Amino acid sequence: MKIKILITGIAGFIGSNVAKKLLKKKNIVVYGIDNFSSGYKNNIPKDAKFIKGDLSDKKILKKLNFKCDYVFHFAGQSSGEKSFEDPLVDIKNNSLTTINILEYAKRKNVKKVIYASSMSVYGDSNKSGYFRESDKLKPKSFYGISKKTSEEYIQLSSKQIPYIILRLFNVYGVGQDLSNSKQGMLSIYLSQALRTKNIVVKGSLKRFRDFVSIDDLCQICEEII
Numbered sequence: 001m002k003i004k005i006l007i008t009g010i011a012g013f014i015g016s017n018v019a020k021k022l023l024k025k026k027n028i029v030v031y032g033i034d035n036f037s038s039g040y041k042n043n044i045p046k047d048a049k050f051i052k053g054d055l056s057d058k059k060i061l062k063k064l065n066f067k068c069d070y071v072f073h074f075a076g077q078s079s080g081e082k083s084f085e086d087p088l089v090d091i092k093n094n095s096l097t098t099i100n101i102l103e104y105a106k107r108k109n110v111k112k113v114i115y116a117s118s119m120s121v122y123g124d125s126n127k128s129g130y131f132r133e134s135d136k137l138k139p140k141s142f143y144g145i146s147k148k149t150s151e152e153y154i155q156l157s158s159k160q161i162p163y164i165i166l167r168l169f170n171v172y173g174v175g176q177d178l179s180n181s182k183q184g185m186l187s188i189y190l191s192q193a194l195r196t197k198n199i200v201v202k203g204s205l206k207r208f209r210d211f212v213s214i215d216d217l218c219q220i221c222e223e224i225i
Helices: 013-022 058-062 087-107 142-156 185-195 214-224
Strands: 003-008 028-034 049-052 070-073 112-118 163-168 170-172 211-213
Touching (some): 003 087, 013 028, 087 112, 087 142, 112 142, 170 185, 211 214
Parallel strands (some): 003 070, 070 112, 112 163, 170 211
């Protein structure tokens, strides 16, 4: 029996890599959806069944007329810095997409929704700089707020839709978009080093961050199903 998986944001860095990893298994069929707001057509694996569309528009549910066993929800705006430019874009691309994918999951009796949240939901709530899952959520960006809100929508739907929330730290690796100067710490610094040989650090030099390899994340996603 084939396992059917829907990946939102399949044209993006994370979505495309997870899709390629899962498609290596012969018993998995991957469906993908993207509106190319930040992803690229060339990223989409040729074996994936692709639907072009904007998940923030409820009309897209008419195109999602197939049943999947699992949904990996990676679609959304992913820059804390960019979220301050237009908070409504964050609501549209993060919260509304989540509400609509939950509606799809409910209609199709999806076994589980896996949501890519962010460590931005914590803000600076822990003075030690180390975060635990149980720490208070006090986001400091509109991006963090939209991720926290999406988590709450998912949690309130848990009686009907099983879920896993991944609070990801900085994900890095092959295929990351070096042209995006407002998202992805390592890709920003690498791009600066390659293009200008001068790295500009915004904020305190005493800050430290955790990083997650895209290969490790793909392995985690494979083990979830």
